[in-house]
Amino acid sequence: MSLHEIALTLNDGTETTFGQFTGRAVLVVNVASKCGYTRQYEGLEALYRRFKDRGFTVLGVPCNQFAGQEPGSDAEIVEFCRVNFGVTFPLAAKVNVLGKDQHPLYASLTRFPAEDGLGEKVKWNFEKFLVSPQGGVVGRFRSAVEPDDQEFIAVIEAVLPASVPIAS
Known part of the structure; x- marks a missing residue:
C-alpha cells in the first residue's frame, strides 16, 4: 500500500486519505501539548506559512504515547x-505511533530509517518525516x-514541487 492510500482522520473528524496531499511536500510530525518540544509548534507554523504557497504542508499528528x-x-x-x-x-486525530495499535501511516513512515542509525x-514527540510530492x-x-x-x-526547499497543485 502506498502512503497515498492510507486512511486518515483529521482532527475535525473528516475521513480522508494521505492522498489528499498528492503533489505537495508534507512534513508529518507527531505532536504533543505538554512536551519540552511543544514550543516547536511556533516554528512549524512559520514553516507552513513560508512554504504553503509553494506546495508544502505540515501535518501535525497528536500522540499520547510519550509520558x-x-x-x-x-x-x-x-x-x-x-x-x-x-x-x-x-492536525490529524490523535493516534498511536508505536506498538500493536500503531497507525498505518506510522507503520509506513517508520520503514524509513532515522539518520542516527537507531532504528x-x-x-x-516532534519527530519529523518529510514526504515528497510523489509520496x-x-x-x-x-x-x-x-x-x-x-x-x-x-532539505524542505529541495523537495518542494516545481508546480503547485490547485487546492480543492
Whole structure:
C-alpha cells in the first residue's frame, strides 16, 4: 500500500486519505501539548506559512504515547494549538505511533530509517518525516531538529514541487 492510500482522520473528524496531499511536500510530525518540544509548534507554523504557497504542508499528528504528554481530546488539542501558537496547518486525530495499535501511516513512515542509525522506532514527540510530492519518505529528523534549522529548511526547499497543485 502506498502512503497515498492510507486512511486518515483529521482532527475535525473528516475521513480522508494521505492522498489528499498528492503533489505537495508534507512534513508529518507527531505532536504533543505538554512536551519540552511543544514550543516547536511556533516554528512549524512559520514553516507552513513560508512554504504553503509553494506546495508544502505540515501535518501535525497528536500522540499520547510519550509520558502522557498529549492527554487532551481532539477538540482540546486543536484549541490549544490555535490559541497558544496560531496553528493553521492541518492536525490529524490523535493516534498511536508505536506498538500493536500503531497507525498505518506510522507503520509506513517508520520503514524509513532515522539518520542516527537507531532504528525505525519513533523515539519521542516532534519527530519529523518529510514526504515528497510523489509520496515517498525523503527525510527523517529527530525531535531536537528545530524547524528553523537552516540545513533542515534546505532539505524542505529541495523537495518542494516545481508546480503547485490547485487546492480543492
